[in-house]
Amino acid sequence: MDDGSGLQGIIPPLASSDYVRNNQGLLPCIIYQGMSGKIEVNGTTYDSEMLGTPQLTEFEITNIINYINTAWGNDYPVVQHKMVKEALLKCGYNK
Amino acid sequence: MNLKNLSFYALILFSVIINSCETKVNSLPILGERDFINGDTIYHTIPDFSFINQDSQIVTNETFEGKAYVADFFFIHCPTICPITTKQMLRIYQYFENEDRLGLIAHSIDPVRDTVPALKRYAKNLGAESSKWHFVTGNKRDIYEIADDYFSIVLEDKEAAGGFDHSGRLILIDKNRHIRSFCDGTDPADVGRFLKDIEILLNEK
Numbered sequence: 001m002d003d004g005s006g007l008q009g010i011i012p013p014l015a016s017s018d019y020v021r022n023n024q025g026l027l028p029c030i031i032y033q034g035m036s037g038k039i040e041v042n043g044t045t046y047d048s049e050m051l052g053t054p055q056l057t058e059f060e061i062t063n064i065i066n067y068i069n070t071a072w073g074n075d076y077p078v079v080q081h082k083m084v085k086e087a088l089l090k091c092g093y094n095k
Numbered sequence: 096m097n098l099k100n101l102s103f104y105a106l107i108l109f110s111v112i113i114n115s116c117e118t119k120v121n122s123l124p125i126l127g128e129r130d131f132i133n134g135d136t137i138y139h140t141i142p143d144f145s146f147i148n149q150d151s152q153i154v155t156n157e158t159f160e161g162k163a164y165v166a167d168f169f170f171i172h173c174p175t176i177c178p179i180t181t182k183q184m185l186r187i188y189q190y191f192e193n194e195d196r197l198g199l200i201a202h203s204i205d206p207v208r209d210t211v212p213a214l215k216r217y218a219k220n221l222g223a224e225s226s227k228w229h230f231v232t233g234n235k236r237d238i239y240e241i242a243d244d245y246f247s248i249v250l251e252d253k254e255a256a257g258g259f260d261h262s263g264r265l266i267l268i269d270k271n272r273h274i275r276s277f278c279d280g281t282d283p284a285d286v287g288r289f290l291k292d293i294e295i296l297l298n299e300k
Contacts, residue, residue, distance in 0.1 A: 007178050008185065009220035048220070051174045051257070 004072035010048055012041035015072035024076065027065050028084045029091035032056065057095060058085045121295050123267075123275040127246075141244055141272040146202065146231035149214040154200065154229050156272065163296055164198040166266045167280060168238075168247050170205035171217050173257045180263040180280030185221065187265070188228050190290055196297055199228040204239070204249045204259050206232045246277060267293060 004015030014020055019041040020027070034052030038045055056064070062084045069076035085093075127139025141156070148154045165187055169177040184199060191197045203209035209217075214230040223230070232238075242249040245266045252260040263280040267289070275296050278289035 007182050007221075009222055010181075010217065011178055046220075047216075049172065051172065 004068075004074075009044075010046070012039065012044070012046045014068050015074060017041050017074075020068060020074070021076055024065075024069075024079065025083070025087060027068075027079075028058075028061050028087040031061050031064060032088055032093060033091055058088055058093065061088065122299060123292055123296055126274040126277070138273050139244075141268055141274070142241065144237065144241055146229075146233035146238070147211060148225060148229040148231050149211060149218045150225045151211050152225075154231050158229070159198050159200075159268075159270070161270050162196050162198050163267065163269050163275075163293070164200055165293070166200050166202065166245050166268060167264065168202045168204050168242055168245075168249050168261055170203050170257065170259055171209050171213055172205065173259070175256050176261065176263045176281060180265065181221070183280045183283065183286045184228075184265065185223075186283075186286065187290065187293070188223065191293065192227075194297065197293065201228070201230045202238050202242070203230065203232045204242070204261060206235050206238065246274065265289060267296060269296060 004013055006013040012019065019039060030050070032052055032054060034050045036049040038047045040046075058081065062079060062081045065079050065084065068074065069078065125138045129139065130137040143156060145153060145155045165184070167180055167184055169181060171177075181201070184201065188199055203214065209232050211232065214232060218225060218228065218230045239249050242261075245264070247264045247266065248260070248262040250260040251258065265278050265280045265286065266274055267276040269275050276289060276292035278285040278292075280286060
């Protein structure tokens, strides 16, 4: 949603999210493939399924991560396209 | 009639007009098509329905006997519209948490994946009390047909995100099965106006 707060109990927040802060290397594949299973974000456990967006390119995914890292008060470092590309190649990206 | 009596009656008339002006503003119209039969107006009415909720309880029109309710259509794996509309439904749920005269019903348009256990988990994660906010599944055709009666569009569409195309409308039904208001559940400002409409309806009763 447009304030990064998610949907209580179902969709974890992106704003001030410890999971986002601590798992930067996983973000490219999460965005590309989606994810499921239990995760803990800011002390709350979530167990829903996130759909992937396989139609996105490595450049779009880089931009999305950088948007998340700097929006809603987040101040995580900007990621480089090279890191994103390398991570994506490991989870089946082949554009 | 002398001047004194005339002034007296004018004063009475004036007060009556002022008082009726105040009450006229706060009333919601009945929406939808209407027929006129033998001098009676037949308003658009929600037909009989029977679905099953997250507790495996049958939910019908009788479940909302004497109450108003808000209806919407969603599916659990919805990536785009539903998270936003469900967030607004949650806003309505919390705003009227202690109001027994209002219920909520969310119809799943993906009955294959949204089974009773899946709906139970979803509702529980959200923190929704099943006696107040029903998450229902049922016969797919029945759900898709009744969406029409709720002025909502629901289509299965492989090209659409998540596989279903649907409007994010939230609809307000009164205790007589008439539609009294609706809003765009993806627009928080429109939902704010909708919240006020719900209050007007509840005050009408």
